Amino acid sequence: MKKDSDHIQAAPDNSSSAEIPVLLRQIKDNSTSILLAHLENLFSSCDDLFFDLSSRAATNSEQNLYFESMREVRLKKHGVMASFKGEIEAGFHQIATSAKTSALSSGLNTMANSDHNSLSLVQNDILEQDVAIASMVSKAQVNCQESLYHLNLRFDYLMPNTTINDQNNPMDPQQICHYFADACKMLDLNIKARIILFKQFDRLLVSKLATVYSSANNLLIEAGVLPNTRGYAKNNAQQNQGQSDRATSTATNSQQSVEFDFAELSNLLTSVRQQSPEIIESLIPNYTAYSSNAGPTVSNNDLLQLLTTIQQSIVPPPVNQELQLAENLRQVIDSILAEADDAPAKAVQQPDDDVINLVAMFFDFVLDDSNLPMAVQALISRLQIPILKVALNDKTFFNKGSHPARQLINAIAEASIGWDESTQPQRDRLFSLITKITQEINEEYNNNDQIFIDKLNELDKFIQQTEHKSALIEKRTGQAAEGQARTKLARMMAQKVMFEKLEAAALPEKISEFLTEHWLNLLVMSHLKHGDESPEWIDATQLVDDLIWASHAHNDSKSQARYQKIKPDLLNRISEGMTQIAATREAADETIANLESTLDELHSSDQSDVIIRPLSTSQAETLGHIPGSGSKSWQxxxxxxxxxxxxxxxxxxxxxxxxxxxxxxxxxxxxxxxxxxxxxxxxxxxxxxxxxxxxxxxxxxxxxxxxxxxxxxxxxxxxxxLEKGNLFDRAMGNVLDRLNNNQSSSAV
CATH class of the missing domain: 2.30.30.140 (SH3 type barrels.)
Structure with a gap:
């Protein structure tokens, strides 16, 4: 009788594929074709692997398990492939119709929340399967991070009514892996065989996803879909055509920036001024009410002119010396408003007073922000007077997230977040550029914001050039680290297997030396190239068992006959292995001759010359086992x-x-x-x-x-x-929180 799990679990075709945009449909068809070809190769590999495992099984039950698994896969592989294809079709249909995608993004809970009656797995088996899937997904998302990011953006561009991300993109590794897991529900497999199947899926299909994503991205680029994804956002994708990438990026950032209403900030400052000096000091250290000075009031224009005079007197920072913080903004204002002969200090208009204190609070935050390197704090502090002049000129400065002065400060902070204090500033191109920008603004800014736009573009051009180079280096660094980790894991696995097999064995010295010096390297190579479920790995580890058996004297006629039968094959396998580890022909022949003579002596009537001993300390250390390295007790x-x-x-x-x-x-x-x-x-x-x-x-x-x-x-x-968010927004958000705290305490 046919079980429910035998039926193909493809999604119902309740809509024509014409609802999917033409480009998406083309990508779906191309990608599905590639994936199904890999899946066909997967099943052929599993068929060979299960047969090989059954032939080497130690018990009848294990042999039957692999035979049954091989038979099950052969019978139902076409159903699994059809179901897998149907899942992909349904995934594309789902985003095309803006349907809910919770079924696609359930993460690790997908399998756990399934109808367990349709799975012949106990709870522990489900957990083991979930872990295997999660591992595949995580590894693939990391390896394909960049191409996936661009593919998500381009899919999102093509779907105006749906936001595409890693949770609903039908091509994301999370969806691909769960499509396969769902398709495999029809297979009645033991958890051991099922995990082997998933590992082969990871090795033969998931590891190839990068080429699928690259092909899809290239097709979309050729069709004119976001050839450059920099600065793309759905809400402004149709705007600013023909502008520079920086302009698009700025428009995007302005949407994300926080707007701070100057009138609201002024009202909060008014409330602060009504508090006692102690409370004011706790809320705003060094707060000064410049509008309350007893001297004559300085107009806005006169104040700007006085600031310009001081601004133009700022000299470049000294070369090869530690950069000093710029003079505190409040000290600058104090010097401007001071009168000779102990006369009362001049006053400023109330709106100007509020602007001065808000800008001073902003730079107080900058100089106390641990996310910024101290040297960069010092450079940004050199912009105090230009930023104050911008805010005095335009009281809506705090409302404009897109203001180029705000964007420049944010860009400097973001670009320098990775600047290391150990770097020599005078030799660092980024630091030199920021130094140049801040100095030129001090020298040239005269109430025209164009200089901030020019310097922002100059910085952005430099960032684009350096980011491209660093991204390539970072990619190579990741690949190198991945390779080192794989090599380390392969060596650990080889050492572990070899030690477990030799720990209790007493062998002739030449044979134990061969296994720990030569064959160990073959195990490492086999694990690296093929993995620990491959026929190559199984054969390499089986040879260790066969050689250990052959290294013991056998007196009964049946064992002696078996020895004579397996000896040629054993030596031939060793010869092939020595070739794989790049041993010279002479060295390989010498090693095989030594092994053969040792084995013949063991099986001859005179065995007195063969020294049998357990692993030496140095050999155990070669296999990663250091005597006495176990954990100590608390005592x-x-x-x-x-x-x-x-x-x-x-x-x-x-x-x-x-x-x-x-x-x-x-x-x-x-x-x-x-x-x-x-x-x-x-x-x-x-x-x-x-x-x-x-x-x-x-x-x-x-x-x-x-x-x-x-x-x-x-x-x-x-x-x-470290926080990488917009510096200006974080700083003014902090200012707003402090002022609002005063409101809350006053209400109490």
Missing amino acids: DMTGVERQQARYKQLTYEYIRKAEQLPIQTWLSFEDPKTGKLTRCKLASRIESSDTYVFVNRFGFKALERQRKDFACDMQAGRATI
Whole structure:
């Protein structure tokens, strides 16, 4: 009788494919064709693999398991492929009709929330399957991050009524992996065989997704869909045609910027002025009511002229000397308003008073912002007078998120977030450019905002050039780290398998030397090239068992006959392996001759010359086993070791923070020994080794941390996440919060 799970679970075709835009339909067809070809190759590989595993099975039950799995896959592979294709069709139809996409974005809960009666899996099996899927998804999203990002934007551009992201893009690894998992529900497989199937899916299809995304992006670019994705946003995609990328980016940023109503800010300052001096000092340190000065009132124009005089007297920062903070803005105003002969200081108009204090509070925040390197704080502080003049000229300055002066400050802060204090400023191109920009603004700004636009474009041009180069270096850094991690994992797996097989074995010295010096390298190579579920890996590990068996003397006629039968094949497999690890023909022949003579001596009547011994200490260390390296009990630990053990006790909160930290997040790491700060960003997570790779702003590797070590750094305060949001908005948001706190306390 046919089971429910045997039916193809494709989505019903309740709408014609004509509802999908032509370009999307073409991408769907091309991508589906590529994926189905990979899937066909996957099933052929699994057929061979299950057959090979069954022939090497140690027990009848294990042999039957692999035979049944092979038969099940052969019978139902066409149904799985049809279901997989149907899932992709349904995914594209879903975004085309703006339907809810919760079914596509259920993450790890997809399998757990399924009808478990349709799956012949117990709860632990479901969890194991979910972990396998999550691992595939995470690895693919990291490896294809850039191409996926561009594909999402281009799909989003083509779908005006639907926002496309990684949660509903039918081509995203999350959807592709869950489409396959859903399609495989019809397969009645043991969890062991099912996990093998998923690993082959990861190796033969998921690892090829980058080429699928590249093909889709190229097709869209050739069709004229967002050839340059920089600055794209759905709400303004049709605007600013023909303008520079920076203009588009600025328009986008202005939508995200916060508008601060000057009238509201003035009312809040009025409320502050009614408080006692102690409360005012707690809310706004160094607050000065310039409008209350007893001297004559300075007009807005006169105040601007006085500021211009001081601005033009600002000299460039000295070369090869530590950059000093600019004079505090309130001190500048105090000097402007001061009168000779102890006469009362001049006053300013109330609106100008409010502007002065708001701008001063903004720069107070800048100089106290740990997200900015101190040297960059000093450079931005040199713009105090020009920014004050902008705000005095135009009281709506605080309302305009798109104002070029605000955009320039934000751009400087964003570009310099990765600037390291250890960098020599005079040799750093970015620092030199920002220094030049701030000085030229001080020398040339005279109430014309065009200079901010010009300097913003100059900075942006430099950033585009350096970002392109650093992105390439960062990509290579990630690939190198991935390769190193894969090699390290392969060596650890090879060492582990070899040690487990040799730990209790006593072997002739030449044979144990061969296994630990030569065959170990073949295991590493086999794991790197083919993985630990491949026939090549299985054959390489099986040879160790066969050689151990052959290295023991067997007196019964049946065993002796078996030895004579397997010996030629054994030596032939060793010869092929020596060729794979690039041994010279002479070295390979010598090794095989030594092994053959040793084996013949063991199986001869005179065995007195063959020395049999267990693994030596040096051989055990070669296999990654250091005697006495186990964990100490609490009683055996020294005081320092106990303190270190307590320090490593992590809370779940920080492990989750480490796992959920977005790629490209900037952090500051403090060296616990030297106190030196290193600024770097999270470039990639390497799933195979549970490693986080951090790069500097040039794209070169700065740090590498295991997930638990990174979580420990965050918990101990050695790793601090840096905010990359708009500096002006963060600063004025802080000002607004402080002023609103006064309102709240007054109400109480």
